[in-house]
Amino acid sequence: MRKLLSGNEAIAEALYEAGVKVAAGYPGTPSSEILLNLVAHGEVHSEWCPNEKVALEVAFGASVAGRRSVAVMKHVGLNVAADPFFTFAYVGVTGGCVVITADDPGMHSSQNEQDNRHYARAAKVPMLEPTDSQEAHDLMLRAYDISEAFDTPVLYRTTTRIAHSKTPVELGSRTEHEKAVEHQRAKYVMVPGNAKARHKLIEERLPKLRGLSNELNTVEWRGRDVGIIADGVAYQYAREVFPDASTLKLVMSHPLPDARIRELAAAVKQLYVVEELDPFIEEQVRAMGISCVGKDKLPLLGELSPEVVAKSLLGTDKSRKVEGLPELPPRPPVLCPGCPHRGIFLVLAKRDIFVYGDIGCYTLSSAPPISAMDTCLCMGASIGGAHGMDMALGEERKGRVVGVIGDSTFIHSGITGLLNVVYNRGMSTIIVLDNRTTAMTGGQNHPGTGFTLMGEPTHRLDIEAIARALGVELVHHFDPYDLKATGEALDRAFAHKGPTVLITTRPCVLAPARITGDHVAVSDKRACKRCAACLKIGCPAISKVTPGTDGKKFDVVVSEDLCVGCDVCVQVCKFDAMRRSPP
Amino acid sequence: MTGKVTNVLMCGVGGQGVILASDILAEAALRAGFDVKKSEVHGMSQRGGSVVTHVRFGAAVHSPLIRKGEADILVAFELVEALRYLDSLSSQAVAVVDDVKRVPTTVSSGPFTYPADPAGLLKERVPTTLIDCSAVAKALGSVRMANTVLLGALSKKVDIPGSVWREAISQKVPRGTEEANMRAFEEGRRLAGGA
Numbered sequence: 001m002r003k004l005l006s007g008n009e010a011i012a013e014a015l016y017e018a019g020v021k022v023a024a025g026y027p028g029t030p031s032s033e034i035l036l037n038l039v040a041h042g043e044v045h046s047e048w049c050p051n052e053k054v055a056l057e058v059a060f061g062a063s064v065a066g067r068r069s070v071a072v073m074k075h076v077g078l079n080v081a082a083d084p085f086f087t088f089a090y091v092g093v094t095g096g097c098v099v100i101t102a103d104d105p106g107m108h109s110s111q112n113e114q115d116n117r118h119y120a121r122a123a124k125v126p127m128l129e130p131t132d133s134q135e136a137h138d139l140m141l142r143a144y145d146i147s148e149a150f151d152t153p154v155l156y157r158t159t160t161r162i163a164h165s166k167t168p169v170e171l172g173s174r175t176e177h178e179k180a181v182e183h184q185r186a187k188y189v190m191v192p193g194n195a196k197a198r199h200k201l202i203e204e205r206l207p208k209l210r211g212l213s214n215e216l217n218t219v220e221w222r223g224r225d226v227g228i229i230a231d232g233v234a235y236q237y238a239r240e241v242f243p244d245a246s247t248l249k250l251v252m253s254h255p256l257p258d259a260r261i262r263e264l265a266a267a268v269k270q271l272y273v274v275e276e277l278d279p280f281i282e283e284q285v286r287a288m289g290i291s292c293v294g295k296d297k298l299p300l301l302g303e304l305s306p307e308v309v310a311k312s313l314l315g316t317d318k319s320r321k322v323e324g325l326p327e328l329p330p331r332p333p334v335l336c337p338g339c340p341h342r343g344i345f346l347v348l349a350k351r352d353i354f355v356y357g358d359i360g361c362y363t364l365s366s367a368p369p370i371s372a373m374d375t376c377l378c379m380g381a382s383i384g385g386a387h388g389m390d391m392a393l394g395e396e397r398k399g400r401v402v403g404v405i406g407d408s409t410f411i412h413s414g415i416t417g418l419l420n421v422v423y424n425r426g427m428s429t430i431i432v433l434d435n436r437t438t439a440m441t442g443g444q445n446h447p448g449t450g451f452t453l454m455g456e457p458t459h460r461l462d463i464e465a466i467a468r469a470l471g472v473e474l475v476h477h478f479d480p481y482d483l484k485a486t487g488e489a490l491d492r493a494f495a496h497k498g499p500t501v502l503i504t505t506r507p508c509v510l511a512p513a514r515i516t517g518d519h520v521a522v523s524d525k526r527a528c529k530r531c532a533a534c535l536k537i538g539c540p541a542i543s544k545v546t547p548g549t550d551g552k553k554f555d556v557v558v559s560e561d562l563c564v565g566c567d568v569c570v571q572v573c574k575f576d577a578m579r580r581s582p583p
Numbered sequence: 584m585t586g587k588v589t590n591v592l593m594c595g596v597g598g599q600g601v602i603l604a605s606d607i608l609a610e611a612a613l614r615a616g617f618d619v620k621k622s623e624v625h626g627m628s629q630r631g632g633s634v635v636t637h638v639r640f641g642a643a644v645h646s647p648l649i650r651k652g653e654a655d656i657l658v659a660f661e662l663v664e665a666l667r668y669l670d671s672l673s674s675q676a677v678a679v680v681d682d683v684k685r686v687p688t689t690v691s692s693g694p695f696t697y698p699a700d701p702a703g704l705l706k707e708r709v710p711t712t713l714i715d716c717s718a719v720a721k722a723l724g725s726v727r728m729a730n731t732v733l734l735g736a737l738s739k740k741v742d743i744p745g746s747v748w749r750e751a752i753s754q755k756v757p758r759g760t761e762e763a764n765m766r767a768f769e770e771g772r773r774l775a776g777g778a
Contacts (some may be wrong), residue, residue: 004621005607030624108624132620132647165647166609166621239645263640306650318652322669325704329663329695331596331687335634369692535692540631544691561726 006266007162010133011100012037013169014140019177020070021095022062024055026412027441028074029109031102035072036444038267039453043174048453051379051412052077057085063097063153064188066179068144075103075116076378080413082119088153089123090198091188094179096147096154098140101231105160105276106303109440111359111376113302115277118157120254124202126209127155127254127327131235131538135166144177146212150205155254159276161233161303173198200441210255217257220247227268229261229285229292231275232514233304238274240306241314245272256284265290265439272313276304285323335364337541338564340506341433343480344404345372346489347566353402354389354430358414360406361440362433369536373404380405380413386428388420403430407463408438408446415466422471425542429493429500432463433480435508443510467501474500481506483571495521518583521570523556525549527577530556534569534578542569587743588641594668596685597631600730604658605636607734608741611751612640615743617747622647631688633664658768660716661685661701662701663737669708678709679736679775681716681729692700693738712736714774720767728767731756735771745772 005013012034015023025035039046049055050141052073053061062069073081077226078101085099101119104110120127128143130136136158143154186194206536222485227244230238231253238247251255265271265285273294282294297302297312311362345365348355349372357363357373366373375385386403393400405414410432421428438444450460463476475494478489490553493500521541523534524546534542534556541562548555558569558579569577591608595601603625609621617640642776643663651671657678659665665680672678682702689695698704707709716729723732731752742769749765756764 004609004619035702120771160624161622161647164623165620166606167644167647168613168619233647236646237648240650266733305648307652310650317674318650318672319670320652320672322708325666325669326696328667329635329687329690329693329697331689332662332689333597333630336631367687533690538688540688540693542685542691545686 002170004166005133006033006164007136007158008033008164009037009322009491010137010169013156013171014137016041017068017172017174018096018141018144019068019175021067022058022069023072024049024058024070025072026052026055026077028077028102028439029441030104030158030160031072031074031077031100032441032444033163034100035453038304041202043409046453048446050082050447051133052153053084056081056088059099059327060084060088061115063093063095065095066155067095068097068177069095070098070100072100073102074108074110075114076112078116078119080379085119085153086123087190087195088201089125090190090195092151092198093147093153094182094184096144097179098154098156099149099442100156100158102431105159107356108512111378115280116155116157117253118278120157121280122205123460124153125152125254126150126157126212126252127157128251129157129232129253130162130251131232131249132162133165133169134163134195135251137169137171141172142216145514149195150212152205157232157253159232165233182215182512206255210258213252213255213257214259216252217248217250218261219260220249222246224267225269227264227271228266229271229273229281232539234274234276234309237304237306237309238272241310244271256281258288261285261288261290265292274298274304274309332367333364334427334538334540335370336509337539337562338509338566340435340480340504340508340568341365342370342537342539343483343486343568344431344433344504345370346572347400347483347490348372351490353400356382356389356403357386357399358403358405358409358410358428359440359540360433362406369538370416379409380417382429383414383417383421383430386474387417387424387426390426390428391424391443398427401428402470402490403434405430406439407432407434407436407448411447411461412465415470416500418467418472418501419470426499427497429490431502431504433504434463435506436559437503437508439508441508443508451477455495456493463503464501472499472501474498475503476500477503477505480504481507481566481568483568519565519580520560521558521567521578522581523558524577524579525555527575528556529575529577530554533572533575537569537572539569588639588644589656590654591658591737591741592635592649592654592671593638593657594633594635594656594661594664596664596680597634597687599634599660600632600727601636601660604730604734605638605748607736607751607755608638609640610755611743611748612638614747614751615642618644620644620647633667635668640656656737656740658732658733662705663697665705666701668699672709676709677740678705678711679740680705681733682713682715683715683717683729685708709737712775714771717772719770719774723767723770724763725760728760728764731764731767732771732774735768736775738768738772739775
C-alpha cells in the first residue's frame with residue numbers, strides 16, 4: 001500500500017529495511033525526523049550523540065564491527081564531523097555506512113546555506129541525492145550496496161524540500177546484513193605508512209565510481225530542443241517548467257556521469273544545468289568543454305522554485321499582480337508565551353552588555369522587541385567568543401561581556417570552550433539556559449535530560465558539576481521568571497574575580513515537564529497607563545487592541561488561551577496594571 | 584481523472600494546525616487515487632511565525648511547490664496571512680478563510696500596522712468563503728477544531744468524495760477526538776453551502 005511519507009520518514013523506513021544496526025546523530029533541521037522515526041523500529045540501536053563528530057565515529061565503529069550503520073546530521077553538522085569524515089573515506093567500511101547530510105538552501109532554520117556537495121568531492125566519496133520520497137527510500141537501499149561494493153562511506157544529501165515534502169512511497173521489508181569482526185590494521189590504522197596505501201586506493205576507486213554513475217544516472221529522452229541536467233528537488237522544478245525537455249536526472253551527483261552528460265549535450269540544441277546554490281555540476285560540465293546555461297542566469301542564493309527557474313531561464317512570470325494592498329505586517333517566529341529565555345534577555349537588554357549568543361530558540365531574542373544578542377556564529381561559539389572579547393578588552397572587561405548558550409548546545413560544543421576560559425585565566429560570565437531539552441528542533445533528549453533517544457532512563461549530566469570540574473569556582477542557579485533574581489545573579493557574577501557559570505532553572509514550555517500555571521496574566525484597563533512596557537517583552541500572548549476603551553489610543557489584552565502564567569509581564573509593569581488572575 | 588493538477592495553498596500562524604490540516608487534505612487526495620505532493624517547512628513554525636504549506640494532487644505531480652500564479656484554492660487560517668499569498672493565486676482562484684485576526688508582535692510592539700479591513704481587501708480581490716471557524720469550533724467543544732471546520736468548507740471546493748475526507752480525518756486527528764472533529768467537518772461543509 002502506498003503511504004504518504006516525508007523524505008525523512010521514507011529514509012528512516014529504508015534504513016530499517018537495509019538492515020541498519022546502529023544509527024547515530026545530533027538533531028538539526030531539516031534532518032531531525034529521520035532518527036525520531038527510525039527509533040520506532042526496536043531492532044535498530046538509535047542514539048542521539050552529544051555532537052555530529054561523535055555520531056560519525058559511532059557509525060564508523062559499527063561499520064568496523066561488520067554491521068550496517070548510519071550517521072545523521074544537518075549540513076553544518078558535517079563541519080563538526082569533517083575530521084573523522086575525511087579519513088573515514090580512506091579506511092572505508094566493513095559493514096555498509098551512510099552519512100546523511102540535510103542541507104538547508106534558503107536557510108529556513110540555519111545560520112548559513114553552505115552546499116555540502118563539495119564535501120563529496122573533497123573527501124572523494126560517492127554522493128547520492130533523491131528527488132522525492134520514493135527515491136529517497138530506494139536510493140538509501142542502493143547506498144548500502146554501493147558502500148559495501150566500493151568499500152567506502154556514502155554521502156547521502158537531502159535538502160529541506162526533500163526532507164520535509166510528503167510524496168507517496170511503497171515500502172519493503174527488512175533484510176539482515178552481518179559480517180565478521182576482523183583485525184584489519186593496514187586498513188583501519190591511519191598512520192602515514194598505511195594511509196599512503198589507502199589514499200592510492202581512493203584515487204583508483206573514483207574512476208570505478210564514475211562508471212557506476214554512468215549506469216545509475218540516465219537520460220529521460222523527450223524533445224531535442226532543450227536538455228536539462230538537474231539534481232535533487234531542482235529536477236522536479238525543471239520537469240514542471242520544461243515538461244518537453246530531455247532530462248538527465250542526477251541521483252548520483254558525485255562522481256558525475258561523464259558519458260551521460262556528453263550524450264545529452266550532443267543531442268540537444270540548448271543545455272541547462274539546474275541546481276540550487278553553487279555551480280557544482282555546471283563547473284564540472286564546463287571543465288569537460290561543454291557549454292551550458294546555469295548560474296549565469298539562475299541565482300546562487302536561496303532555494304529554487306518553479307517560478308524562479310521559469311523567470312531566470314525563460315523570463316516568464318505567472319505571479320498574480322496584487323495592487324492597492326497596504327504594507328502587511330511581517331510575522332517572524334518569536335519566543336513562545338512563557339518561554340524561560342525571555343527574562344534573562346530582558347535583563348541583559350537593560351544594561352550596556354555585549355552578548356555573545358549561540359544556536360537555539362534563544363537566538364530569536366536578537367530581534368526586536370527584545371534585541372539583546374550581538375553575535376550568533378555556530379554551535380558553542382558564545383563561550384569562545386566571549387573569552388576572545390574579554391582578552392581583547394583587557395582590564396575593563398568584567399561586567400561588559402557575557403556568553404549565552406543553551407544546555408544542548410553547551411553539551412554539543414561548549415564544554416571545551418569553557419575549559420579554555422579557565423585554562424587561559426579568563427574572567428568570562430557564561431549563562432547556560434538549561435531548559436532541559438533540544439528545543440529548537442522539536443524537543444529531543446540529550447545527555448542533560450536523563451533519557452536516551454530510545455526513551456531509556458540514563459545518567460543525567462550535571463552541568464554544574466562539569467563546570468566545577470573544569471575549574472569554574474562560582475556556579476550559580478537562578479530562576480529566569482524572577483527578573484530581580486536574574487539581575488542579582490548577573491551582579492554576583494560580575495563581582496566575582498574569575499570565570500562564572502550561571503544556570504537557569506526553568507524547563508522549556510513545550511517540553512514534557514512544562515509549567516502548569518494555575519493562573520494567567522490580566523491587564524486592568526483602568527490602571528494601565530498605556531506605557532507599552534509589557535508589549536516590549538515580545539510575548540505573543542500580549543497584544544495591542546486599537547482603539548482602546550474610554551478614548552484611550554489602545555488597550556492591552558492578554559490571550560487566556562496562550563498565556564501560561566510565567567509572570568514576567570506582571571513584573572515588568574510599573575503601575576500594577578498587569579496582574580495574576582485568581583487561580 | 585484529468586491531467587490537471589489541483590493546487591491548494593494553506594497558510595496561517597504557527598500552532599493553528601495548518602500542518603495537520605494539509606496532512607489531512609494530502610491523505611484524502613491519496614485515498615481518492617491521485618498522485619500527491621505536499622510541501623511544508625517546519626523547524627521554526629511552532630514559534631508563532633507565518634506557516635505555509637502547498638498541497639498538489641492530480642494524475643502526475645512533479646514539483647512539491649506550487650508555482651506562483653497557479654494556486655487554485657487558498658485556505659487561510661488568518662486574514663493577514665491570506666493577503667500575504669495573493670500573488671500565488673491563479674486568475675480563477677477562490678479562497679476559504681477563517682474570519683480571525685491574529686495580531687503579530689511586529690504590530691503590538693513594532694512599527695507595523697494591522698490592516699483595518701483585511702476581509703474587505705480579500706473579498707475585493709478573490710471570491711472568498713469567510714467563516715468564523717474559531718467560534719464554530721468553540722461552540723462544538725474546542726477551538727482547536729477550527730482547522731477541521733475550515734477543511735469542511737474546503738471539501739466543497741475540491742474533487743474528493745466526502746466519505747474519503749471522513750476516512751482521512753479519522754486517521755489523522757488525535758485519538759478520542761474523531762467524533763467531535765466529524766461534527767466540525769460537517770458544520771464547515773454546511774456553512775460553505777451546497778449539498
